[in-house]
Amino acid sequence: MNLVDRFLKYVSFDTQSDESTGVTPSTPKQMVFAEYLKAELEALGLEEITLDEHGYLFATLPSNVEKEVPVIGFISHMDTSPDMTGKDVSPRIVENYDGTDIALSAEGNIVLSPAQFPELLAHKGEDLIVTDGKTLLGADDKAGIAEIISAMEFLKEHPEIKHGKIRVGFNPDEEIGLGAHKFDVEKFGCEWAYTMDGGEVGELEFENFNAASAKIVFQGRNVHPGYAKNKMINSIRIAQRFIEMVPAQEAPEHTSGYEGFYHLIGVQGEVEQSTVSYIIRDHDRDKFEHRKKEMERFVARINAEYGETTATLEMRDQYYNMREKIEPVMHIIDVAFAAMEAVGVKPNVKPIRGGTDGAQLSFKGLPCPNIFAGGLNFHGRYEFIPVQSMEKAMAVIVKIAELVAAR
Numbered sequence: 001m002n003l004v005d006r007f008l009k010y011v012s013f014d015t016q017s018d019e020s021t022g023v024t025p026s027t028p029k030q031m032v033f034a035e036y037l038k039a040e041l042e043a044l045g046l047e048e049i050t051l052d053e054h055g056y057l058f059a060t061l062p063s064n065v066e067k068e069v070p071v072i073g074f075i076s077h078m079d080t081s082p083d084m085t086g087k088d089v090s091p092r093i094v095e096n097y098d099g100t101d102i103a104l105s106a107e108g109n110i111v112l113s114p115a116q117f118p119e120l121l122a123h124k125g126e127d128l129i130v131t132d133g134k135t136l137l138g139a140d141d142k143a144g145i146a147e148i149i150s151a152m153e154f155l156k157e158h159p160e161i162k163h164g165k166i167r168v169g170f171n172p173d174e175e176i177g178l179g180a181h182k183f184d185v186e187k188f189g190c191e192w193a194y195t196m197d198g199g200e201v202g203e204l205e206f207e208n209f210n211a212a213s214a215k216i217v218f219q220g221r222n223v224h225p226g227y228a229k230n231k232m233i234n235s236i237r238i239a240q241r242f243i244e245m246v247p248a249q250e251a252p253e254h255t256s257g258y259e260g261f262y263h264l265i266g267v268q269g270e271v272e273q274s275t276v277s278y279i280i281r282d283h284d285r286d287k288f289e290h291r292k293k294e295m296e297r298f299v300a301r302i303n304a305e306y307g308e309t310t311a312t313l314e315m316r317d318q319y320y321n322m323r324e325k326i327e328p329v330m331h332i333i334d335v336a337f338a339a340m341e342a343v344g345v346k347p348n349v350k351p352i353r354g355g356t357d358g359a360q361l362s363f364k365g366l367p368c369p370n371i372f373a374g375g376l377n378f379h380g381r382y383e384f385i386p387v388q389s390m391e392k393a394m395a396v397i398v399k400i401a402e403l404v405a406a407r
Ligand SMILES: [Zn+2]
Pocket: 077, 140, 141, 174, 197
């Protein structure tokens, strides 16, 4: 099977994850796909193939050199987003894309257009894999899996390319934030790894947000409104007062790049009790800590104004910026850079305004930057991937393997 056939086969599996089930993998259908991949890895002659009860599939391409070479890994996730169905994906290849609108659905009412998605124009003349407008495509992240497995097959078929031991890892439940959760870093046994889970060609990411969540509960006092004078305390009004203390410009809708924010994600209110929920994000660790301190300060101010136990704050760190784990091992970025340049890809380093499995893995002891897999418009019906982007990602994997052995 070639790279494209492999990808098309993979997206025929429905592997949508589900936040609500509380088990790993979150959906049994991910295990069905994992079993299929396991058989494929066996047929390709990879070694040390293991699939654990949580759906983590690992395998090894053995070294073909005598000398000591660091063991490295490539990782991608098997699940697709809960945001859009991934059942009965029916992809189509638009060959030699001419830069015009693409009618996705047979009825012609769902259109992938450069007017809404100007990034399409960067792929004129290429072959685009698109959906039929009814499902997502699943390039996130089955493109990564297809690229990794095709690269391993290519290395096996080309023993003249010298490389060390390569590990591959495929995990469930990335889309619900649990991909790294039960990932056995020790068993994976790599000095470092890369997730193949980015978008546009050239993307290389090793900085993500530091993240915390905060929930503030405001206690009021409900009294019959006819008898409420000097007795009632309306917790909704206190919540409103609190929301006004938090800088309104430091919100996702007003920030980009390295700017952090407080994101108000929920309000529930009655006179007696109200709750507001925030997520706090910042790339800079000091600024992140400062934002958390600010939350504490606002709560203290409310309590000074309305009485000691009026507001209670529950705040918890969610994940951290992997940069602090990558900085001491910058050669793993350098080699990815060099590999991209060697295969004609211009590296594009940018901060992730979110988290990644790689960040969690980095804090579990496996430094793990993220490299493009080539897909665009993730998590919806407009998702597409250029064949040429997949080929470039595969070439980067092969080149990294080669460069690590040549150091
Ligand atoms: Zn992904």
